[in-house]
Amino acid sequence: MSLPILKFEAVIVGGGGAGLRAALQLSEAGIKTVVLSKVFPTRSHTAAAQGGISAALGNIEDDNWHWHMYDTVKGADWLGDQDAIEFMCRQAVDAVVELEHYGMPFDRLENGKIYQRPFGGHMANFGKQPVRRACCVADRTGHAMLHALYQRNVKANTKFFVEWMALDLIRNENGDVVGVTALEMETGQVYVIQAKAVLFATGGAGRIFQSSTNAFINTGDGVGITLRAGLPVEDIEFWQFHPTGLAGAGVLITEGVRGEGGYLLNANGERFMERYAPTAKDLASRDVVSRAMQIEINEGRGCGPNKDYVLLKLDHLGVEVIDQRLPGIREIALQFLGIDPIKEPIPVVPTCHYMMGGIPTNYKGEVVAPFGANKEEVVKGFYAAGECACASVHGANRLGTNSLLDLVVFGKSAGNSMIKFIREHDLEYKELPKDAGEFSLQRVQKIDASTSGESLAELRHEMQRIMQQHAGVFRTQKVLMDGIEKIEALYARAQNLYIKDKSKVFNTARVEALEFINTIEVALATMICAEARKESRGAQAREDYPERDDANFMCHTLFYRDGRKIIYKDVHVAPLTVDYIPPAKRVY
Numbered sequence: 098m099s100l101p102i103l104k105f106e107a108v109i110v111g112g113g114g115a116g117l118r119a120a121l122q123l124s125e126a127g128i129k130t131v132v133l134s135k136v137f138p139t140r141s142h143t144a145a146a147q148g149g150i151s152a153a154l155g156n157i158e159d160d161n162w163h164w165h166m167y168d169t170v171k172g173a174d175w176l177g178d179q180d181a182i183e184f185m186c187r188q189a190v191d192a193v194v195e196l197e198h199y200g201m202p203f204d205r206l207e208n209g210k211i212y213q214r215p216f217g218g219h220m221a222n223f224g225k226q227p228v229r230r231a232c233c234v235a236d237r238t239g240h241a242m243l244h245a246l247y248q249r250n251v252k253a254n255t256k257f258f259v260e261w262m263a264l265d266l267i268r269n270e271n272g273d274v275v276g277v278t279a280l281e282m283e284t285g286q287v288y289v290i291q292a293k294a295v296l297f298a299t300g301g302a303g304r305i306f307q308s309s310t311n312a313f314i315n316t317g318d319g320v321g322i323t324l325r326a327g328l329p330v331e332d333i334e335f336w337q338f339h340p341t342g343l344a345g346a347g348v349l350i351t352e353g354v355r356g357e358g359g360y361l362l363n364a365n366g367e368r369f370m371e372r373y374a375p376t377a378k379d380l381a382s383r384d385v386v387s388r389a390m391q392i393e394i395n396e397g398r399g400c401g402p403n404k405d406y407v408l409l410k411l412d413h414l415g416v417e418v419i420d421q422r423l424p425g426i427r428e429i430a431l432q433f434l435g436i437d438p439i440k441e442p443i444p445v446v447p448t449c450h451y452m453m454g455g456i457p458t459n460y461k462g463e464v465v466a467p468f469g470a471n472k473e474e475v476v477k478g479f480y481a482a483g484e485c486a487c488a489s490v491h492g493a494n495r496l497g498t499n500s501l502l503d504l505v506v507f508g509k510s511a512g513n514s515m516i517k518f519i520r521e522h523d524l525e526y527k528e529l530p531k532d533a534g535e536f537s538l539q540r541v542q543k544i545d546a547s548t549s550g551e552s553l554a555e556l557r558h559e560m561q562r563i564m565q566q567h568a569g570v571f572r573t574q575k576v577l578m579d580g581i582e583k584i585e586a587l588y589a590r591a592q593n594l595y596i597k598d599k600s601k602v603f604n605t606a607r608v609e610a611l612e613f614i615n616t617i618e619v620a621l622a623t624m625i626c627a628e629a630r631k632e633s634r635g636a637q638a639r640e641d642y643p644e645r646d647d648a649n650f651m652c653h654t655l656f657y658r659d660g661r662k663i664i665y666k667d668v669h670v671a672p673l674t675v676d677y678i679p680p681a682k683r684v685y
């Protein structure tokens with residue numbers, strides 16, 4: 098059966114910050130561009146970002162991009178690529194000014210300059226003392242950013258296919274990417290979209306865990322699709338647990354609370370972070386704070402009837418600061434727990450928040466994969482940016498507010514690379530393979546034809562439970578080995594999904610089934626790569642290998658779905674212009 102074919106020079110999959118920034122670059126250059134999104138673009142997870150976007154503006158005290166770079170390399174526990182990190186930190190100031198010119202309503206200082214707040218791991222003078230570097234719009238920074246970017250895209254005439262779900266990449270016999278297949282949710286029709294260049298900006302996959310700050314749509318589609326297309330994913334074992342998810346609900350309480358002066362307490366009323374990170378205290382980087390909290394809870398100093406959370410105290414900040422800088426947090430605490438933080442502390446637990454790994458790219462946003470001896474051959478026609486990509490600026494642990502920055506810097510950079518690729522080669526559309534779309538169609542038809550099989554809700558619940566128990570804040574060999582066995586068994590069951598609703602129009606059961614098939618790929622890859630990395634670094638905390646092992650593991654993991662193969666590639670230790678920052682012990 099032949100599928101309808103649409104043609105666009107550039108296809109962007111994802112309408113979050115990264116996708117919209119790239120689309121803007123392309124549309125303004127006159128490239129015929131379409132953005133596909135499962136939801137209306139301004140409902141993407143970027144809209145949930147609270148705390149801020151980092152840039153060494155130095156509006157309150159001295160700051161510069163080189164200190165920002167140092168913090169990012171250190172925060173990443175020396176797994177980040179220093180060329181990409183230099184690129185991002187150098188661009189940060191211009192990126193924030195650009196957003197400001199797009200109409201993003203940043204909070205201001207008395208003198209009219211952009212207000213900046215402290216955040217975890219943001220330090221001056223190469224790690225010496227905290228510095229205010231996070232630019233924000235109260236505690237709704239992502240919302241403001243996404244709306245500004247969306248409006249600029251409307252002005253630039255970007256075309257949007259809203260409620261369309263990309264299913265698979267189309268590669269030709271040379272391995273070049275020549276398009277995608279996608280499902281129009283409204284009609285249930287599968288399309289082939291032919292393209293000269295395809296960008297994935299599909300966001301994270303935090304939904305593989307039971308307790309997560311992530312939106313329901315963060316199902317890791319881009320990563321699942323990439324793995325199915327025979328390409329590897331990078332450093333997928335590294336998942337950031339945010340220290341302050343609302344206990345029980347998982348909803349995020351921004352690090353901006355601690356930036357504004359809030360702090361954590363255990364059941365004894367002790368400000369325990371003073372013991373774990375004497376200098377940065379509650380503003381040490383996220384992996385450090387999450388582990389400290391987990392230890393307090395594990396050792397019986399947790400709060401509440403089950404001693405399973407700690408408290409975030411902020412009432413001492415006063416009503417004015419809370420209402421002006423953290424209004425959303427007050428609302429969340431009231432709505433979800435009936436607690437008013439101007440009077441009482443908020444119960445919090447470490448909660449899955451961010452995927453450091455993803456589709457391997459260079460700092461130009463080009464997807465790279467091993468080919469022969471070259472471990473970083475560019476995959477022609479394929480680009481990635483934002484949380485689904487691994488550039489790798491966040492290495493083993495991301496610093497707060499560096500993701501919103503990553504979206505605009507690498508969204509723009511990838512957009513520029515795509516323009517160059519399309520223009521410089523005066524590129525014609527490459528021919529589609531004869532069977533383009535067949536694979537996707539068969540996948541959809543298999544689900545539609547199911548008369549019995551596994552329940553999606555059950556499998557998803559089971560996966561989240563396994564991930565939480567076997568790949569959480571602390572990991573060990575035995576727990577991970579058991580985890581692999583359980584996830585492999587679940588993976589096999591997932592090949593036999595059954596949905597009852599077979600209707601065509603807005604069939605959410607079908608969409609969720611297709612999402613789950615991607616999500617389980619991410620879960621499996623995570624477990625296998627976490628077992629293989631026998632060291633502790635950043636977010637990967639192995640109780641059986643408590644030390645960082647630079648001799649054997651200062652390298653990126655590349656995981657392939659076929660044969661569950663893992664290969665390692667070198668970290669880019671050389672920055673673009675400055676001296677490299679040599680590994681050191683990470684203390685805060």
Ligand SMILES: Cc1cc2nc3c(=O)[nH]c(=O)nc-3n(C[C@H](O)[C@H](O)[C@H](O)COP(=O)(O)OP(=O)(O)OC[C@H]3O[C@@H](n4cnc5c(N)ncnc54)[C@H](O)[C@@H]3O)c2cc1C
Nearest residue numbers: 111112113114115135143148149263300483484498500501
């Ligand atoms: C609660 C919360 C608060 C945060 N706060 C901050 C913060 O203050 N500062 C900071 O720097 N970072 C923060 N982060 C992290 C940051 O917000 C995210 O990493 C970032 O917004 C991801 O942006 P993105 O453009 O990569 O993807 P997203 O914004 O997640 O967008 C993904 C897009 O891809 C689309 N999509 C996905 N799959 C498909 C498919 N198969 N077909 C079609 N479309 C698809 C979706 O519809 C969506 O439009 C926060 C994250 C969370 C969860």
